[in-house]
Amino acid sequence: MGTYSRISQEIQETLAAFTACTALPISALTLEGAVLGYAGSKLPGALDVDKLKAAYEKVALRLESCELTPWPIHLNLDGDSQFQLTAVPITEGNHSPGIYLIGPFSRSQLHACVHFLVGLLRQIQASKVSSPGGFPANxxxxxxxxxxxxxxxxxxxxxxxxxxxxxxxxxxxxxxxxxxxxxxxxxxxxxxxxxxxxxxxxxxxxxxxxxxxxxxxxxxxxxxxxxxxxxxxxxxxxxxxxxxxxxxxxxxxxxxx
Missing domain, CATH: 1.10.10.60 (Homeodomain-like)
Structure with a gap:
């Protein structure tokens, strides 16, 4: 139980640090679709929990249909092709612990820097191991x-x-x-x-x-x-x-x- 609580806290801190740096919503969900954490839920355009789960179901379908998943996975919002969500596994190279959903964000403004955003997310995650106090702490x-x-x-x-x-x-x-x-x-x-x-x-x-x-x-x-x-x-x-x-x-x- 202590290990699970620590991992859950690290995910929450990672989400909070990412949103603090980018002003973008981000959530973490298990493979069963349960929400592990959500930062930026009050930001303009942020999805409610039901829509988050609906988006996750689309990711799950992609995972079932692909033997080798081409991460990141990009999803258009229903009825609005100008905004997208991006999904990446919580653990790089292994999606069994769950996924992160970044966004929604404007395709025209931020689609080009998705790899930058994912890289920033991985930096934050790595810092949780070496510096449990958070990222960036300053x-x-x-x-x-x-x-x-x-x-x-x-x-x-x-x-x-x-x-x-x-x-x-x-x-x-x-x-x-x-x-x-x-x-x-x-x-x-x-x-x-x-x-x-x-x-x-x-x-x-x-x-x-x-x-x-x-x-x-x-x-x-x-x-x-x-x-x-x-x-x-x-x-x-x-x-x-x-x-x-x-x-x-x-x-x-x-x-x-």
């Missing part, structure tokens, strides 16, 4: 992460973020890297790159326009950061995404030629 780091999510298109520096939070630059640098495992500028660049991928894959804007629209100061800098994080250039990523769409039977739009 309120300033939580506020900084949420601010980046909302203002990544604007100029963002360690100094400006520290001024916004009312703390010193050196203190923010220390606590941010200590809790996130990367510098503030690395975190900002990684988030901007993730958010830009949707425009590269499905849009027709020039790479320069995409770079500037996602907070980068030049195409060259965007290209260097993108390749450092992904191993390929933005143009190579776009070409790969288009080839994949065509191979899957999707015709590119006339504007994307």
């Amino acid at each position: 309120l300033h780091v939580r506020r900084a992460v949420r601010y980046v999510h909302q203002h990544y298109k604007e100029p963002l520096t360690l100094a400006s973020m520290a001024r916004h939070l009312g703390i010193t630059k050196s203190y923010l640098a220390q606590v941010f890297r200590g809790e996130m495992g990367e510098t503030f500028s690395e975190f900002v660049n990684r988030f901007r790159v993730e958010m830009s991928k949707e425009a590269l894959a499905h849009g027709s804007e020039p790479v320069l326009t995409i770079a500037l629209r996602h907070g980068f100061t030049s195409q060259n800098y965007y290209g260097r950061v993108f390749k450092k994080l992904t191993g390929i250039t933005p143009s190579e990523f776009r070409n790969q995404a288009r080839f994949q769409s065509v191979s899957q039977g999707e015709l590119p739009s006339a504007n994307s030629q």
